Amino acid sequence: MDKVLSARFGKIKPDSIEEYIQAGGYEGLKKTMSMEHLDAIEEIKKANLFGRGGAAYPTGIKWEQAYAIQRGPKYMVCNADEGEPGTFKDKHILSEDPFELIEGMTIGAYIMGAKEGYIYIRGEYAAIQKIVKSAIENAKKAGYLGKNILGREGFDFELKVVSGAGAYVCGENTALVESIEGKTGRPRQKPPYIKNCGLYQMPTILNNVETYSCIPWIIKDGGEKFSSMGTEFSGGTKLMCLSGNVNNRGVYEIPFGTTLRELIFNLGGGMKDGRKLKFVHLGGSSGSCFPESMIDTKICYYDLKKAGFSLGSGAVLVVDDTHCAVDYLKTVMEFFEEESCGKCTPCREGNHRLVEILDKMTEGTATMADFNKMKSLAQTMKTTSFCGLGQSAPMPLITLVKYFEEEFLEHINGKCRAGVCSMSGKAGK
């Protein structure tokens, strides 16, 4: 199989532009510069590329819309705030082949006429920021960034790395933009949307690391070829992050259409210590949890949607039967409780109260009323939260309750089948 994203991983010095070029780098940019802007966008549309950050918006259409906006200056922004638990694919791109991202953004800048770009990298990746900064420096020296790129008069593009400082919510587009502006990362009211009114209130093209990194290949080898690697509904390949109780954890580049079972049992080498697969948590903490019976679903935006799930960031956390669904859920909800920005009531207070109820469950003191309130609250959070964080935070709860309701009921009756929960309050119940 052709690798789109990981072909150079481990094979070149990450910040060496010479090695990148030798390995076929910057062909995409050069080709773009010989094309009409709209033809380049057309190529991306043909690629059937969907945003890899989690929202899965068709990139070609996003770029077409952004291109049509007359106002300027336009900014290119990359979301490298990879904070979704279980996700570490962007880290690999940033640290092993940062030029494919830089080239992707430069292609975008050429098409959009943007003069400035920002890569917002989470603060936890401080070591990786240095690699990316060094790569940018080297690209500049070689004439691939800065003024008159590749000798083309007026093709100027400055790229900067901006560091996050520890806030998951900054992965939300508007919060990210606020954070680049030096503010607290609390999301903005939409509309207006980022494409019209983003960074410094200007039109902004914002994509995930992986999305941008697909662009050079698409331009170089053609959208159709890219598309044909995947399924009818999802073009290309995807970096999947396999973690949890499997033998071979890591990042795998797979063509769309691969099943979760193939990923877990073939590439991932199956369950660790021969345990039984209890559930998969797909797409990060804000994704769905489902049992083994559903892992024959194809990794494809359409198939997953049909099954009621979302691919999210491409995180696949595999959990074996030594774990308790309620205890696991509590850990996940503690994450959201901690990471909620605090702006809207349902997310700020809701996650906190879900943890409170789950605490009671693990202690064996929860009642049916608590359980019902938890379910009702989860729905309210999903429908009324201000941004995607709060809207998706209850997803693991909703799906775990759907597939493992019995286990929740057992906890209300003071029993944890996995023997994980303390049930310390049971005696006093």
Place this chain on the structure above:
Amino acid sequence: MEKVKEILNRYGNSKDNLIQVMLELQNMSGTNSLPHEWVVFVAEALDMPVSRVYSVITFYSMFGTEPRGRYLVEVCKSGPCHVSGAKNVLQLLEEKLGLKPGETTEDEVFTLIQSSCFGACDIAPAIKIGEKVYGNLTSEKLSEIVDSYREGQHNG
């Protein structure tokens, strides 16, 4: 304050760079935190209300407003590490350092904190000390790591 000024100048004395400035200041502080007087100085230099700067630095989890140890020992508590034995790692570290999360050793070398996922799920359970990530941790490995910091084999 000269050093603070220098960093502010390097970032063009711009409000937009508040977070970048604060990250550098914290790195430079030696206490893994932002001294109160620096924060007030930065607010005045950038013509911002101190309340707003305080709002920003308390929003982001990486900033400290109280002095912390030279090394932040961060134990991931998110899902992937949780199912890979993060609780044991935390317990071992608590014992080894004699700390509860949020506390600092008396010699001001280590502060133990629990953190959200930092993307080391393929080597979970993982911890992060400064910018370095350690994974696939066992009891022995943890001891060695902590000792290497105690013995000063790492800078910054």
Place this chain on the structure above:
Amino acid sequence: MDMINLKIDGFDVSVPKNTTILEAAKQLNIDIPTLCFMKGVNEPGSCRVCVVEVAGWRGLHPACVTKVSEGIVVKTATSTVREARKNILELIMANHNRECLSCPRNLKCELQTLCNDNGIDAIPYEGKVDKGCLDTSGPIVRDPNKCVLCGRCVSVCSKIQDVSAIDFAFRGAHMTVTTAYEEGLANQECINCGQCIKICPVGALQERDDTEKVWKALENPELHVVVQTAPAVRVALGEEFGFAPGTNVEGEMVTALRRLGFNKVFDTNFSADLTIIEEGNELIDRIKNGGKLPLITSCSPGWIKYCEHNYHDFIENLSSCKSPQQMFGAIAKSYYPIKTDVDPKSVFVVSVMPCTAKKYEADREEMNVDGLKDIDAVITTRELAKMIRQAGIKFAELENSKQDSILGTYSGAGTIFGNTGGVMEAALRTVADKLTGKSLDCIEYTAVRGLDGIKEATVNIADMEIKVAVANGTGNASKLLDKIRAGEANYHFIEVMGCEGGCINGGGQPIIKDKSTTDAVKTARIKGLYDIDVSCEKRKSHENPEIQKLYSEYLGEAGGHKAHKLLHTHYTAR
């Protein structure tokens, strides 16, 4: 105009483009509940109480910030909406200090009403996140554990007042509204204007309660307790007892104060007239003798503190005149005791003010004469209402009565001190007469009236073009001063009021429960003051007979030595 047609709860409505669902629903007499929303001031769309269903749209949407679009079908009270609203209110209540009965906002609390209207009968959660300590460091008291994080106070403090003493801090369930480093407000750039109190939907913000101090003084037989009431109090106090906003209840108020036991009931309107004499004199002196211009009024203590923090280069422009409150105190402890043979040390001066910053002003170190504090206690309009209720006085039934002499007579000019533009107009009435040496008939300066943030006028007096400006609210003052700094504007005389609309909208005034009527209430209170002005026999400060007597029998010259000692002050860059 582009009109948008939509359906709300089954009824058609047509509204202009860019209208919100909330406003569109109002046209159909549907009041969608809101909490954080405060039009034009705070529109974060964050509390989510106002969520509604729109057919075909995923999830629920906040009516306050969602614009209408053609053909949408909105439902505001379906079971999904009601369940969501209930869940959200329960969440807010769960972390709210629910000591409603002992809360000063009891029965005037927006959250209480919301819970009542939306069937909140029990709170299904147990724990509480501690959001910090009660801040009693200054005249503004903050209880973070009552705060519902709507952000209105943060917005009014930063956007309207340009003070930014408070902001959100921390995140998630630990998010709170606080000062930098959670220090007491008194140590901050807070100007004590109390606009945060007025806009708070619950009882998280209130003024320091000084009523007990006043009760104790009234009970102390050793003390001679006199009271002054600021101009703006009389047109707002009635709201606490069922009168319409703007109703002049001066007569009832004076009677009530006597019933409470004050030895003498005087009036700040009197000392407002006194301020005009001194300030008018200062203006003429600065114009004629090349003094620092523009002269800027100094009667608003919120504005003064704002200037001391933010505009050091304008401190010399501030009038050296004490405010009417402080002038009153100085006279009540000097001239008044001599005239009535009372021991000055036994005189206890109480102010009833529409203002929370007056509590701060009274405690400023320099506000004393020879160690005798000008003012002994300051209570707000709200606190006076509370005292009246405590005493069981049926306010609405009271007969009218008049203030006592010799510090109780006032002119129309002294009265309009209570609204934006009023000090300017009062000053011009006197300055015009002084400069022309005539008693002019033309005394209404309408260009400086009204609720505009900044008002400008050029007045021709005795062949002199006097350029004046009025800024109301410190945010507007800031804009005006920035223009002067930039050399884009220049004036002889500027009036600044710390609060929008002037004292009638001060932080100590009755809480307007339906905040959407705020502007109407402001206008009504202002009209109340101008009505009094028109009805006054004397409408110029220098024609006030008690003021004339004060100068002839005690002070001597305006701006003279005695006046300086008693009636003038200085400021400190902070």
